[in-house]
Amino acid sequence: MLIIFFSAVVEINTQDDYEHYVKESPILYLFLYDESDKRALSQLTAASNILLGSPKILTSSNTSLRSRFAIPAELTSSPLLLAIKDNIPYAVTNV
Secondary structure (H helix, E strand, O other): OOOOOOOOEEEOOOHHHHHHHHHHOOEEEEEEOOOOOHHHHHHHHHHHHHHHOOOEEEEEOOHHHHOOOOOOHHHOOOOEEEEEEOOOOOOOOEO
């Protein structure tokens, strides 16, 4: 029997939205991208079920949300996929 799990990809616009999802999900991904980079977003959406499994994937182009994380300066304009766990909003497990 083959069981396929689909992750939900959800666009968020505010830090409040983000914190709400973190409180309800012990594990999730946050994809931060530049609003003009629709290609990165479409690639993530296409590959997410195969590569990331069933955790919810939040996506955002909100620059104020990006600034809440300790992201190295050389990555500030790159698309980033962050792993968030244990209901801790601004602690990144992996970049």
